[in-house]
Amino acid sequence: MKDLSGKNALLTGGSRGLGPYIGRALAGEGVNVALTARSEAELRAVAGELAAMGVKAKAIPADVTDVASRTKLLDEVRAELGGIDILVNNAGIERLSLYTRLSPEFIETMIYTNLAAPLLLTRLLLPEMMRQGSGHIVTISSMGGKKGSPYSATYAGTKAGLIEWTRGLREELRHTGVSASVICPGFVAEAGMFAVYGKSAPRIAGETTPEKVADAVIRSIRKDVGEIIVNPGPIRPMLVLDAIHPGIGAWIFRTFGVYDFYRRQSEENEGESQKE
Ligand SMILES: NC(=O)c1ccc[n+]([C@@H]2O[C@H](COP(=O)([O-])OP(=O)(O)OC[C@H]3O[C@@H](n4cnc5c(N)ncnc54)[C@H](OP(=O)(O)O)[C@@H]3O)[C@@H](O)[C@H]2O)c1
Numbered sequence: 001m002k003d004l005s006g007k008n009a010l011l012t013g014g015s016r017g018l019g020p021y022i023g024r025a026l027a028g029e030g031v032n033v034a035l036t037a038r039s040e041a042e043l044r045a046v047a048g049e050l051a052a053m054g055v056k057a058k059a060i061p062a063d064v065t066d067v068a069s070r071t072k073l074l075d076e077v078r079a080e081l082g083g084i085d086i087l088v089n090n091a092g093i094e095r096l097s098l099y100t101r102l103s104p105e106f107i108e109t110m111i112y113t114n115l116a117a118p119l120l121l122t123r124l125l126l127p128e129m130m131r132q133g134s135g136h137i138v139t140i141s142s143m144g145g146k147k148g149s150p151y152s153a154t155y156a157g158t159k160a161g162l163i164e165w166t167r168g169l170r171e172e173l174r175h176t177g178v179s180a181s182v183i184c185p186g187f188v189a190e191a192g193m194f195a196v197y198g199k200s201a202p203r204i205a206g207e208t209t210p211e212k213v214a215d216a217v218i219r220s221i222r223k224d225v226g227e228i229i230v231n232p233g234p235i236r237p238m239l240v241l242d243a244i245h246p247g248i249g250a251w252i253f254r255t256f257g258v259y260d261f262y263r264r265q266s267e268e269n270e271g272e273s274q275k276e
Contacts, residue, residue, distance in 0.1 A: 001085070001136055001221050005030030008056075008081040010074075012064055012121070013091030015042035017192035018140070018185070018210050022088055023050050023057070025214035032056035034077040034084075037091060038063050056081060064091050064117035065109065074124055083132060087125055088217060089118035089139040089162075094155045094193050096266040107154050114158035119165060126178065133177035136221045139166055140213070143186045143205075143231055146239055147249050150259050151266040159184075163227070170226050181220035185213045186231030197265050204256040206233035 001007070009026050013019040014035030026033050027050040035043050035050075035057065043059035050057035058080045062073040077084055092114045095102065102110075122137050129135025144152055145159025166182035173179055187194060187201035191210045201207050208230045216228040229236065242249030253259055 001134065001224070004086075004218070004221060006032070007085040008032045008034070008077075008083060009086035009088060010034045010036065010077050010084050010125075011088045011090060012036050012118075013140075014046055014059075015039045017195075018188065018213050019090050020046045020049070021191065021210040021214040022090060022217050024053070025211075025218050026050075026086070026088075027053040027055045027057065029218060030055060031086065032081050034058045034060055034081055036060050036062045036064070036073055064121060065112040067120070070117070070121055070124060074121075083128065084125060085129075085132075085135055086221060087122060087135075087137050089121065089137070091117065092140065092142075092158075092193075094152065096151045096262055096269055098151060098266060098270075099153050101270065102154060110154050111158055114155065115161045118162065122169075122180075129178045130173075130176055135178040136224075137166075137169070137178075137180040138217050138220055139180070139182050140217075141166075141182050141184045143184050143229070143235065146184055146229070147242065147253070149253070149262050151262040167226070179224050181225055182227050183213065183216050183220060184227065184229045184231070185216075186229075186235065188213065197268070199261075199265075202257045202261050204234065204238075204252065205258045205261070206231040206235050208232065 009031045011023055014023055015037035023033050032055045033050055035047055037043055040061045047057040047059040060076045062069045118139050139162050141162040142159040144156045145163045148156035163182050166180050170180040186206045186208045188210055189200050213230050216230045238249055
């Protein structure tokens with residue numbers, strides 16, 4: 001989709017973290033944006049900011065894990081903006097923790113939020129895009145989906161699922177005018193789900209910015225790129241080595257303190273939840 005101006009996008013996870021950056025990047029291209037998340041006041045504030053950039057911006061609260069809520073969401077977006085040209089599956093949750101310390105209910109919620117919801121929202125929208133003969137689905141995965149980490153195993157499972165789902169779907173959509181891309185950001189320290197820790201990731205793991213993630217979303221649509229890793233540093237050669245010889249990546253991350261970093265954050269979370 002070379003010219004994004006005047007297109008309509010639905011962005012999940014629009015209330016905070018990386019979502020507002022992606023919303024601003026879309027609005028900067030002249031895209032009208034429907035933002036969704038559960039927190040209405042935050043959504044309205046972001047929508048106000050985007051509208052001031054000269055596009056239509058609508059805040060439509062919804063819980064993406066709820067089946068009725070997803071259908072209602074699409075109906076409301078169509079009523080507010082008309083057809084939907086771009087879906088950005090961005091909403092997601094994470095909790096660094098020993099796997100056995102996560103409740104079965106929380107594991108289920110993470111699977112629904114991170115994996116099932118984007119698949120099902122896309123399933124609702126795709127027939128309309130295919131009838132239009134144009135559209136783009138962008139899904140935010142993570143470096144965690146390329147290389148699973150301890151204390152983050154469930155998250156890694158959901159994010160790896162998004163990568164392979166996008167690969168399959170993208171191939172299936174060839175020659176339909178509709179396409180799919182997946183974005184794999186590395187650690188973002190200044191905004192989003194890891195900002196609460198107030199720390200940088202170890203150098204070897206690489207760190208990126210919310211603006212670069214938002215730029216990657218735009219590039220994936222404009223140039224129809226299947227997968228974008230948003231992470232500086234030596235992560236790509238490490239992934240290649242790891243693919244040839246599984247275990248090398250884990251050895252590197254273990255040796256250079258990445259897994260210790262995750263363990264410390266998970267212990268901090270544990271301390272916090274004991275205070276609650
Ligand atoms: N930050 C990073 O370092 C990083 C790195 C790699 C990948 N990612 C991925 O980037 C995406 C955005 O993450 P973030 O860092 O911006 O996280 P965040 O700051 O925690 O924001 C998550 C967003 O998802 C929404 N959300 C969560 N559960 C929802 C639900 N059931 N229904 C509707 N909306 C829901 C939240 O809104 P409400 O709570 O208001 O519903 C919020 O807008 C995620 O998919 C994440 O996995 C982030």
